[in-house]
Amino acid sequence: MSEGLFSADSMFVSAVLVMAAATYAMRAGGYWVMGRVPLTPRVRRALESLPGAIIISTILPMALQGGLAMSAGIIVSGAVMALLKKDTLAVAAAVLAVAALRHFGV
The missing domain is CATH 1.20.5 (Single alpha-helices involved in coiled-coils or other helix-helix interfaces)
Known part of the structure; x- marks a missing residue:
């Protein structure tokens, strides 16, 4: 190199x-x-449900393998997103929650 x-x-x-x-x-x-x-109503519904399915298939293995801190971070992220509708704040809150919990040994 x-x-x-x-x-x-x-x-x-x-x-x-x-x-x-x-x-x-x-x-x-x-x-x-x-x-x-052809974009039939059935195909349209299937395409509209894809983003949620992709997010769940990405997050669920992390929650199951990441332990309590990761699961708490996902819950914090969901709560912040539901309350504030700001994705950047939700990610930041989740990162801070996971970092804090891991700092304290959780």
Whole structure:
């Protein structure tokens, strides 16, 4: 690996380029596929429910494996979001709650 601030080895650059190409292919493919799917009420309901399903599938494993502090952070985040409707504040409150609980050994 060469020295310098902006140096990178060829394997790293190749990996980034392959991931970028795969990301673009998935996005373009999604537009292509959805251009051929009729938007019936059933399909529309399924697409509208996806964001919630993705969030739950991301958060649930963290809550189950992260222990009490992580679960409390998720609850704090949900409460702040429900009360204030500010996602940045909800994330900040969750991070602070988890950090405080872990600092005190929870």
